[in-house]
Amino acid sequence: MTEGIDDPEDVLGRYESLVDDVTAFREACARPLPAVVRVNEIEAAPDEVRAGLREEGIPFETADWHDGLLRLPEGDPGHSWAYAHGWVYGQEEVSAVPALVLDPEPGERVFDPCAAPGSKTTQLAALMEDTGLLVANDSNLGRLSALRSNAERCGVSNVLVTRSDARNFSLQPFDDEPFDRVLVDVPCSCEGTIRKNPDALADWTLDHVEGVSGVQKGILERAVEVTRPGGTVVYSTCTFAPEENEAVLDHALRNSECELVPFDLPLESRPGVTAWDGAEYDPAVERARRIYPHHNDTGGFFCAKLEVTA
Amino acid sequence: MRDDDATDGGEAPTENQPHQFDRLPATVADRDVPERATREGVVEYWRDRYGVDPAVWDGYTFWEKGAGKVWAFAADVPSPVEVEALGMTFLRTGGEHWKPTTDAVQRFGRYATADDTVVDLSRERARRFLAGGDQDLDWDGDWGYLVVRHEYGGRPEPIGVGLFLHGELRSQVPKGRRREL
Ligand SMILES: C[S@@+](CC[C@H](N)C(=O)[O-])C[C@H]1O[C@@H](n2cnc3c(N)ncnc32)[C@H](O)[C@@H]1O
Numbered sequence: 001m002t003e004g005i006d007d008p009e010d011v012l013g014r015y016e017s018l019v020d021d022v023t024a025f026r027e028a029c030a031r032p033l034p035a036v037v038r039v040n041e042i043e044a045a046p047d048e049v050r051a052g053l054r055e056e057g058i059p060f061e062t063a064d065w066h067d068g069l070l071r072l073p074e075g076d077p078g079h080s081w082a083y084a085h086g087w088v089y090g091q092e093e094v095s096a097v098p099a100l101v102l103d104p105e106p107g108e109r110v111f112d113p114c115a116a117p118g119s120k121t122t123q124l125a126a127l128m129e130d131t132g133l134l135v136a137n138d139s140n141l142g143r144l145s146a147l148r149s150n151a152e153r154c155g156v157s158n159v160l161v162t163r164s165d166a167r168n169f170s171l172q173p174f175d176d177e178p179f180d181r182v183l184v185d186v187p188c189s190c191e192g193t194i195r196k197n198p199d200a201l202a203d204w205t206l207d208h209v210e211g212v213s214g215v216q217k218g219i220l221e222r223a224v225e226v227t228r229p230g231g232t233v234v235y236s237t238c239t240f241a242p243e244e245n246e247a248v249l250d251h252a253l254r255n256s257e258c259e260l261v262p263f264d265l266p267l268e269s270r271p272g273v274t275a276w277d278g279a280e281y282d283p284a285v286e287r288a289r290r291i292y293p294h295h296n297d298t299g300g301f302f303c304a305k306l307e308v309t310a
Numbered sequence: 311m312r313d314d315d316a317t318d319g320g321e322a323p324t325e326n327q328p329h330q331f332d333r334l335p336a337t338v339a340d341r342d343v344p345e346r347a348t349r350e351g352v353v354e355y356w357r358d359r360y361g362v363d364p365a366v367w368d369g370y371t372f373w374e375k376g377a378g379k380v381w382a383f384a385a386d387v388p389s390p391v392e393v394e395a396l397g398m399t400f401l402r403t404g405g406e407h408w409k410p411t412t413d414a415v416q417r418f419g420r421y422a423t424a425d426d427t428v429v430d431l432s433r434e435r436a437r438r439f440l441a442g443g444d445q446d447l448d449w450d451g452d453w454g455y456l457v458v459r460h461e462y463g464g465r466p467e468p469i470g471v472g473l474f475l476h477g478e479l480r481s482q483v484p485k486g487r488r489r490e491l
Contacts, residue, residue: 043416044463052463081462084440084469084489086416131369133385148395149486155417157370158384161395173391 004030005194007201012191015240018273019292028294033195035076037088038096038119039068040154041126044087046070052082065266066100069093086153091119092196094267094291094298098183098236099123101263101305107132108180113166113223116143118150120185125156135179137162137169167218171226178228184235186216186248192238192300195293209243216248224256224308233258233306238299240290242276245302249288250281257310260287265303268295272304331381331396333389334372347372347380347403355401355408360457361424373397378404382414409455412470412487419457419468426451429458429472429479436460439481440469442488447479455482 002012012029019025039046046068053060053070058077063069070088082088099120104110106129115121115136125134136151136159138144144163151159164170171178189209194200216237223233235252237244249272252258272288274281288304335341337350352372356362373381373389373396383397398417402409422428429449431439438445439458451474458472458479471482481488 048463048465055462079489079491081491084487084491085462085467087463131384133387144394151395152398152413153487155398155413157382157397157417159395159397160383160385160387160391160393162393173387173393175388 002026011201011204024294029194035072036093038091042130042155049087094301102183102234109133111179111182112136117146122154130158134159182223182233184223188237188239188244213243217251224258227308231308235304237302246272246281246285249285253282258306260284261307262287263305330390330392331373331375360422362421366421415468422457431460441490442481444480
């Protein structure tokens with residue numbers, strides 16, 4: 001059990017065999033995270049945002065690994081000019097990683113199948129310099145309306161929003177033209193968000209993990225199908241569960257036309273695990289990266305980069 | 311709402327369908343829905359009223375969803391298309407006076423070079439404007455819809471649309487975007 005968080009099943013205990021320092025891992029999970037905003041470069045440059053925050057008397061500290069991520073010791077400035085102008089977006093530091101790994105270029109065709117409420121959609125749009133085509137999809141209507149208002153506040157004009165189950169997303173409205181890059185940020189059991197949501201583990205069940213793992217496999221499979229050969233797919237979750245991470249990649253390697261490729265991260269990370277709970281995974285899953293809360297003092301995250309082969 | 315109704319594709323539309331997006335025709339000569347705005351008209355409006363260089367819109371397509379509601383999209387897809395959103399809400403073209411949206415002015419107001427339709431407020435006045443309040447204003451520029459800005463982060467930054475009439479500036483910031491700072 002970990003002091004300070006609601007974890008009746010001791011879910012964190014489940015991952016002790018995966019982490020190097022169990023005490024540091026548990027302590028980090030119980031420590032709340034500082035508020036962080038990402039500079040929305042569609043509207044302003046990091047230096048302009050810093051100047052604006054100074055004018056407003058809002059203290060901040062720039063993250064050491066990314067000039068456009070600002071930590072706010074006094075909390076989230078929802079009521080500020082910076083927000084009103086769409087210059088910043090409240091986003092957990094580690095959640096900025098997958099869009100950077102996908103690394104879309106201006107003018108490309110990019111797909112975000114599980115997009116709501118739009119943290120990564122708005123970041124992708126900025127990386128694309130608000131050009132090209134960005135298709136943001138989600139199955140949940142309420143969350144889509146949050147996505148729309150976030151995209152509007154951030155001045156995103158290259159996004160097309162659809163509502164469908166990503167497992168059978170249709171390319172038909174796009175002349176069947178495949179995407180260059182896809183960001184597969186699937187629904188998951190969210191254990192890695194425990195530092196933001198202290199009740200994230202309260203309702204954890206193995207049944208849910210197994211159910212959502214099936215959904216994740218279906219979404220990743222469809223994502224690979226709608227990506228052009230040579231295109232890139234990034235798979236990300238905020239869970240530590242191998243059932244939702246390496247097992248999903250293993251399934252894709254066996255059933256879809258794709259391979260895992262190595263990539264660099266600006267944060268300390270660990271390789272994917274090749275064995276878990278009696279299951280063995282394709283050794284290539286070691287190319288995926290696990291980000292644990294105690295290594296960089298962030299939330300927990302999982303990220304893999306795939307190249308589509310046919 | 312009838313947002314989920316299927317539409318029969320293929321034929322050219324003869325009236326506005328509220329649940330689908332139709333690309334604006336290039337010019338009046340290309341238009342098959344009477345009253346629909348045209349791309350040429352939209353580009354001229356921003357040039358003539360706000361001094362926006364037409365080249366700003368080179369990569370953009372303009373779409374209508376429901377009569378008079380124009381959206382701006384930085385890409386293109388086959389028209390018509392049934393989706394939840396396409397780019398951003400941009401312009402209301404119904405009625406005598408066209409009206410830019412808050413989204414449009416926050417995103418594209420930086421390209422406005424006209425001095426009789428762009429007004430700069432002090433921080434105190436900007437605060438009142440963002441909160442949705444009306445205020446008396448000594449202004450000898452144009453009447454009608456103005457781009458309202460203030461100095462922030464080292465540059466003049468658009469906040470939204472103001473309606474100037476009879477010495478009064480009325481904030482058009484929609485309820486969901488108002489803030490008391
Ligand atoms: C981890 S969240 C995405 C967060 C988002 N990418 C961001 O950065 O703001 C997962 C999303 O997947 C959506 N979702 C769940 N099942 C889905 C499905 N079968 N098809 C499409 N979206 C789905 C959920 O509604 C939820 O918004």
